[in-house]
Amino acid sequence: MDISGFVTSIITSLSIFFVLLVLHAWLSRQSRNAVIYYPSKLLKGIAPPPQQGFFPWVREAWSVSDDQILQHAGLDATVYMIFLSSAFWICMYTAFFCLPVLLPLSVTDRYFESNSKADFTNFDKAAMGNIAQKSPRLWAFAIADYWLTICTLFVLWKSYKRVMDLRLRDQASFKAKPEHFAVLVRDIPMVSIGSVEEEVDRFFRRLHPTTYETCIVVSNVSEARKLWAELESYRRRLAHAEAVYDQTNIRPKHKSGLLGLLGQTVDSIDYYKEQIERLIPVLRVAQSEVRLKHQQGAAIVIFNSRSAAAMAAQALHSEHGNHWMTMPAPEPGDVMWDNLPIAFVQRTIRQLAVYIFVAITILFYMIPIALISALISLENLEKRLKFLKPITQQPEIRTVLQAFLPQIALIVFLALLPMMLLKLSQFEGIPARSHITRAAAGKYFYFNVFNVFLGVTLAGTLFQSLNSLIKDPTSIVSLLSESLPKQATFFISFIALKFLVGYGLQLSRIIPLIIFHLRKKFLCKTEEEIKDAWAPGAFPYATCIPSDMLILTITICYAVLAPAILPFTIIYFGLGWILMRNQALNVMVSKFESGGRFWPHLHARILAALLLAQVTMLGYFGIKKFLFVPLIIPPPIATLIFAFLCKKSYYRSFSVSPLVASCEDVKEVPSTESIVKAYMPECLIPKRDFIGKSDFENQEES
């Protein structure tokens, strides 16, 4: 990618960003847009702050503390901020040395000029590729390798301590939550006498005589849930019809057949009321049947103290390790009920199948991507879609397209992937939604590294590379080391596009704004529907964390090879930190809270990126015939030892509750009834006001 294309792409991204920034500043001051720009505050009943000065949101995001974010947005969001700030500081500290020392050394050397075989640009001269072989300047790069390692390990160590402190403060918070008292039990062995509920009761009362309270057995609620969903939809439509009637005084009508296109025309309000009254008894019956007939082999067990629940979650109950498997219960809203009854052997086989499928997809995804990259290069497009020629021949448009087409194709293609990975992770049988999201994010990360990073790097020599990889797996080091430096400019414009356009869209929320106003004008009639229209999502962790990790991985690998990438990443993470703090304070509302459980995985992947960089450096020093290559071996070993010590020291306290936290005094202790109610699936709750009047006092209780 040549210099002019590169500069064009940067300037274009910057312009788009400034446009979006100004749009945000203008639109957010209008009160009718407050629900788009401050939904989180509004839902908590806090008024949007007064709009003074330029970009007031920056000042707010800057000045608020970690604890305030913790209270407002939860632990997950705060840990994500710590991740962004760790990434920022890793790049910043590394840049302190790499930029002032390595850049001048690279630019002033003459390897490319004297070696006429290599094709290079002026930009490539600012990278390690320009150093002559066996040059004494390589010593600076060796020192930079150590410096990068020290900075990364230091920042990670401090961040881990910060996260642990936050977690402890959060767990010992003065308000005890229902999940602290609950334990998830799976693989309950089937019994011939009595119900599952009696079996669970008997088992736990024997093992925990003084602390066991009650249990909720997981049941097959598909029938009840279907009926409940139908009733809910009728209720909403009834409310909509009544609102239309109130507003226009015309009783609405609709066709009752397929898709509203066929069948009789009926009066909507009466029709919906009939349907609701018809279905409520059916739901009652389904609810009572669930308890009698459809109990499955898993349960939520409730104890009367937090430390009893914590110990029960960690203890082995049965000598057969695959029966009565216990683990801490997820939050009530986080439970993936359908996955709980899946037995151990089936879960294992499903996991194996998913891993194999994902591995094949990752390894062979490169082929469609490479094909698409080749197909949509500008020349090819012009050949095949000749009508585009007049447009593409314009020199300005041409430069923009040439700069952007490959990146845009990659980004669109990659957008299809997260949905598929989420579905696969769900299929594995994971019991908590937050865990499914984490698993999907993990797969997406590996995908990103293998396909975007390594794939783009090796793309030019793809089949050649695969061939030599199969013959000799250790040649990957030299392959990477040769190819990486050439792709620096591509990645820099990739990063720039992602943050300038991506973050610009995030901040300005243009698309949600447009959709909201369209829906409000044309589709929504009731208060509830309007609220739905502007309801913000949670943080899109499954996609934004892997993207951030990819950019951090790219940067760490290039930090010594081509330090010019560091300023861009510093701006990416700096901007991201400010922006995401604004989103956490004002916009996002999390559906579930995992207690920062993704931190150990982020930590491990940053260390993996560091190892990848160190191994690549080893190879590259070999290519440059550095005389003291064994000096480059200690950093990877130090990284591995650090990773092992961190894992042994901290990892376990992220998956279970340490007793010191469970034994802290709390002001409020939820009652057993409230815990049971929190965990009861919605479709099984006896009383539910579908019509708006309490018709149920006469109905039979389930």
Place this chain on the structure above:
Amino acid sequence: MDISGFVTSIITSLSIFFVLLVLHAWLSRQSRNAVIYYPSKLLKGIAPPPQQGFFPWVREAWSVSDDQILQHAGLDATVYMIFLSSAFWICMYTAFFCLPVLLPLSVTDRYFESNSKADFTNFDKAAMGNIAQKSPRLWAFAIADYWLTICTLFVLWKSYKRVMDLRLRDQASFKAKPEHFAVLVRDIPMVSIGSVEEEVDRFFRRLHPTTYETCIVVSNVSEARKLWAELESYRRRLAHAEAVYDQTNIRPKHKSGLLGLLGQTVDSIDYYKEQIERLIPVLRVAQSEVRLKHQQGAAIVIFNSRSAAAMAAQALHSEHGNHWMTMPAPEPGDVMWDNLPIAFVQRTIRQLAVYIFVAITILFYMIPIALISALISLENLEKRLKFLKPITQQPEIRTVLQAFLPQIALIVFLALLPMMLLKLSQFEGIPARSHITRAAAGKYFYFNVFNVFLGVTLAGTLFQSLNSLIKDPTSIVSLLSESLPKQATFFISFIALKFLVGYGLQLSRIIPLIIFHLRKKFLCKTEEEIKDAWAPGAFPYATCIPSDMLILTITICYAVLAPAILPFTIIYFGLGWILMRNQALNVMVSKFESGGRFWPHLHARILAALLLAQVTMLGYFGIKKFLFVPLIIPPPIATLIFAFLCKKSYYRSFSVSPLVASCEDVKEVPSTESIVKAYMPECLIPKRDFIGKSDFENQEES
């Protein structure tokens, strides 16, 4: 190794065995040898059985049941029997197919005859090497591969269930043991205020208010232990001197200087009494100091119920995973006190250092062994030690030496190793002696497989092999497959030697018998000393389990390649089973009991041997150009899946106590005082009768 040498070695081994068998039958009938042949029974107060018929011990060992062995010798011994019988049945079932089908197919083929390049013996014709390439007879060997896999997995599965049943019966036994109520806590953080004991008390009373009883803090007892050992030795010498005086009426004298050779001549009885009276107050002071000054960062914590202890042992106590690390306490006699205070980071570094050292030793031990094998071949010996020539020129002696020298050299050289491995395992910081023994046995097993098995196999082409291994690690498969079949005869005579001579010595206990009678006649004067002289050891698990595993590994690898090895191994394990049952019933007395904890490791290694065999078969089928090689891929995959499922289902219940076992009712519950007394190190017990009179009522209590 040629046929005549092979046959000679077998015949010699058989003769030695029969001689030892007859010796045992004759010597064990004599009542003065009863303490050598029936120490276990005598210590429990059971009279030796009447000696009738030939080999009455066989009848007894055969007819006794698992439960009787469990009661008499403990769970470890019973699990070892199950291991021997599993090995026996794996070989037996495999032989049902391999012997009648594969042997005739191999012998009747003509590969070696038609291929004059290979040097072979008649024995080699009875192996897979004799099958022509691409022969349809290879199908039988492919079926044998599957048959071997099915037999091994089936036997292992049934054995695992047997072991689990035994463990559960043992754990829920009607007599609760002290270690069921105790938890070992390490990495206690150092405090500035108050003693460690107060800190532990406070911490556990807060987290376990209703179940915590008391704690024993691990202290630096080296001073007290030294004094106590000195006092013990004086006590024994005093008893010896008094016994001499009683028997001969002469007051014994000895020189009090170095090694009894220098210094004044003193009256023994008075001298020892003086020493004891001098040292007792010093011991008192040391004991009280221990409590005040030398407390270290580990403790045994005692609870008032077994399930509370079980849950506390498995729960995470502190958010810092490397503080307050809890685990189930070992048996009182099993605790390795010196290793308890070693902190987590130091343990990790020690483990890393030991693993690296062991890996280097394993990889490079081959070089000294190969050198020694070359040096002590018969020809070399004759060249260098010419005076041996007249002896070695005798044809009978020559044949024997030629047959045995390599094997004997190997066996002697290997005998030095276990001691070193035990010391290394102790250095790792493992808290329980039984665990140290297991760790040493594990290292010894890897050593055996790499050096004896692979080393002997590749010995001829050692440096060539290493060279190609470094270039291409996957060539190990073809190397193994080419070299293994040639060594079959060597291994058969190795197995024969080990069981015929080794078991013969075990059964006849010639060496302990001779040592006992010598000591009794010349050295022992007191009852206690006589008892010491015949005190039997525990099962030498650290050496006999790796040897058995080595033989099983060799056999599983050869089961399809050269099935002629199977009958020898069947006899080895059959004989071993009978013999070891006799030893368990009559001879061995275990010092500590680990509850069969080595079973998962044995299970894993048998599966590893199976995988090694399957991978070798894959390579060998490739060499023989079998057309359907992909058919050989499912067995390794099935083995891996089986290993994973077993580990997930059963492994954890071997390291911790499942709650179902802890909640079983027991008849006897030990009091807290008795538990504390069981765990108190001997050197800290206040009252101890060194002189034989209670002098201590006037002494100050510690």
